[in-house]
Amino acid sequence: MKKRTFDIVLIVLLLAICIAAVLITGLRNQKGSYVCISVNGEVQMYLPLDVDGVFSLNGGTNILCIENGFAYMFEADCPDRICISEGKISRIGQQIVCLPNRLVVTVTDSSQEVFY
Amino acid sequence: MRDFSSRTIALTGTLIALSLVFSYVEAMIPVFVAIPGFKVGLANIAIVFALYNLGFKKALEISVIRVVLSTLLFSNALSFIYSLSAAVVSLLVMGLMKKSGVFSSLGVSVLGAVTHNLVQLVVAVLVFHTKELFYLVPFYIISGTIAGIIIGMISSLIIERTKGLGYEGF
Numbered sequence: 001m002k003k004r005t006f007d008i009v010l011i012v013l014l015l016a017i018c019i020a021a022v023l024i025t026g027l028r029n030q031k032g033s034y035v036c037i038s039v040n041g042e043v044q045m046y047l048p049l050d051v052d053g054v055f056s057l058n059g060g061t062n063i064l065c066i067e068n069g070f071a072y073m074f075e076a077d078c079p080d081r082i083c084i085s086e087g088k089i090s091r092i093g094q095q096i097v098c099l100p101n102r103l104v105v106t107v108t109d110s111s112q113e114v115f116y
Numbered sequence: 117m118r119d120f121s122s123r124t125i126a127l128t129g130t131l132i133a134l135s136l137v138f139s140y141v142e143a144m145i146p147v148f149v150a151i152p153g154f155k156v157g158l159a160n161i162a163i164v165f166a167l168y169n170l171g172f173k174k175a176l177e178i179s180v181i182r183v184v185l186s187t188l189l190f191s192n193a194l195s196f197i198y199s200l201s202a203a204v205v206s207l208l209v210m211g212l213m214k215k216s217g218v219f220s221s222l223g224v225s226v227l228g229a230v231t232h233n234l235v236q237l238v239v240a241v242l243v244f245h246t247k248e249l250f251y252l253v254p255f256y257i258i259s260g261t262i263a264g265i266i267i268g269m270i271s272s273l274i275i276e277r278t279k280g281l282g283y284e285g286f
Contacts, residue, residue, distance in 0.1 A: 007223035007268075014230060014261050018254040025251070041245030095251060102244055 025093060032092040032107035035071045037064075040102045047071075049090065049107070061101045071105060073098070127283065128166075128174055135162035135182040136189070143190065156263045157229060159186075163207065164225050164271040169283045172211040179203045197243070198236045206232040221272040226264030233260040 034046045039058050047055060047066060054074065055064045062083065063075035070088040078100035086096045089107050096105040138158035159182060167175040183203050187196040210228040213219050219227075233256040241249050 003218065003220035004222070006218050007220055007226070010219065010223045011226055011261060011265065014226070014257055018257045021254040021257075025254075093251065097249065099240070099244065 030092050030109070031069065031090055032094075032109050034108045034110065035064075035066070035089075036106045036108045038104045038106070046108070057105075058101055058103050062098055062103055064096075064105060071107070072096070073105070076101070124170070124174070127170065128178060131162045131166050131170075131178050132181050132185070135159040135178065136185055138162060139182070139186045140190065156266055157232065158267070160225065160228065160267045161271045161274065164210070164221055164228070164267065165274055165278075167207070167210060167214060167224075168221060168271075168275050169278075172207075172214075175211070176204070176207055179207050194243070198239050201239050202232045202235040205235045220268075221275055222265065222268035225268035225271060226261055229264030229267065230257055230260035233257070 031049075033049055035049060036046055037044045037057055044057075047053075047064075049066060049069050049071060051066065052068070053066050055066070056062075057064055061077050062073060065072055065074040070090045072088040073083040073086065073096050076083050076098055078098060080100065083096050083098035083103070089096060089105070092107050092109050094107045097103070136159075138161065142156065142158045163175055163179050163182075166178050170178075180200070180203065183196070183199045187193070187199060191199075206228045209231045210224050213224045213227055214221075234253070237249060237252060237256055
């Protein structure tokens with residue numbers, strides 16, 4: 001079964017790419033100080049992570065909670081509610097995405113630039 | 117070469133029906149929807165089977181018809197763009213890989229699944245203008261690899277066991 005060897009090489013290669021990507025992004029693994037809220041690709045506002053609060057986003061379609069330096073989606077009117085299940089975020093580059101409402105919440109280190 | 121023999125038509129129809137049933141069943145089994153965005157893609161068993169037994173053109177036909185029907189039945193217009201582009205591109209990749217003769221159906225289905233996921237991601241980025249989604253690339257590659265291994269194993273078993281039953285080489 002020579003073909004199987006190539007299959008395994010392919011699978012190992014794919015997993016190696018993933019690990020490399022995770023390691024590279026992991027190097028930037030610092031705590032962020034702001035969350036950037038963007039709708040439809042346009043930045044709407046920045047919220048500081050060190051101030052606790054509950055925020056209504058995008059005209060009330062999503063409700064974001066900030067608590068002890070973590071941000072999480074508390075409520076959403078979309079049917080799949082994937083954004084709520086994405087959990088708490090606090091590190092730079094982490095995000096909560098709500099595709100039905102075209103809303104992205106990204107953790108950044110400053111309120112001036114979006115960190116990709 | 118166009119093949120309108122009743123056997124081919126019957127088998128093509130059966131595979132379309134089967135892939136539709138698979139999409140429906142998959143949506144109902146909670147294990148498969150537990151991780152957001154992760155799908156095993158049971159329907160691909162039928163597609164890989166078609167690719168190996170009926171050839172690339174028939175597999176493409178089945179895949180496109182399945183996407184059109186499942187969109188009409190279960191889904192909306194937006195998901196049609198994702199599903200169709202992903203289905204076509206991943207089938208192209210699978211066809212080329214099969215043609216190269218280097219990989220078995222396992223490898224073919226793994227890269228097919230990964231391509232499927234990545235194309236959906238690229239389309240999502242184009243539709244929503246959110247580059248941030250590219251952060252999900254490693255997750256999509258891993259989930260595609262796992263799904264591809266599962267589907268590849270099942271379909272290689274089926275292809276192996278139906279050999280000599282008259283399904284191949286229509």
